[in-house]
Amino acid sequence: MQLRQKLRRFAKWAGLVVCALIVAVTVATLWCAVECDLPRLSVTLKAGGVYAFWVNPPYENPGPHGWAVNRSTPALELIPDFSVMRDRNGQGVYHATIPLCLLLVVVSVPTALLWRSDRRSRPGCCTRCGYNLTGNVSGVCPECGHKAWSAKHNRAPT
Numbered sequence: 001m002q003l004r005q006k007l008r009r010f011a012k013w014a015g016l017v018v019c020a021l022i023v024a025v026t027v028a029t030l031w032c033a034v035e036c037d038l039p040r041l042s043v044t045l046k047a048g049g050v051y052a053f054w055v056n057p058p059y060e061n062p063g064p065h066g067w068a069v070n071r072s073t074p075a076l077e078l079i080p081d082f083s084v085m086r087d088r089n090g091q092g093v094y095h096a097t098i099p100l101c102l103l104l105v106v107v108s109v110p111t112a113l114l115w116r117s118d119r120r121s122r123p124g125c126c127t128r129c130g131y132n133l134t135g136n137v138s139g140v141c142p143e144c145g146h147k148a149w150s151a152k153h154n155r156a157p158t
């Protein structure tokens with residue numbers, strides 16, 4: 001198997017696993033909030049979204065710092081948001097809300113395209129219509145007329 005094919009295969013399955021993880025995390029965050037607080041950064045997974053804020057010195061995340069898991073009432077946040085508040089010295093607080101369903105779209109679309117394109121180009125089959133070309137010697141698909149391979153670059157599927 002060529003490196004390119006191996007990478008494609010890896011990307012297909014990795015994409016599928018990441019999609020499944022996003023769905024599982026989204027469902028979990030409907031009832032449960034996971035928070036990680038650091039001196040400059042705070043990231044919270046809750047209500048189907050990622051809430052993050054970053055502060056620059058002299059400001060600091062008041063804390064308490066560390067991990068926290070809290071139960072919450074079922075809720076779903078679907079509106080992305082990004083905001084910056086700056087003082088006169090240009091130091092600021094950055095806030096971002098990223099709905100997990102947006103991440104799901106970003107990951108699932110290329111993953112679906114990879115699965116779809118591989119389904120269409122099975123070895124030994126027409127790259128246009130998927131017709132099985134086993135034993136075909138003309139190089140032309142009898143189903144759709146597509147020139148399936150050129151004798152110069154490829155050999156007939158066996």
Ligand SMILES: [Zn+2]
Nearest residue numbers: 126129141144
């Ligand atoms: Zn065909």
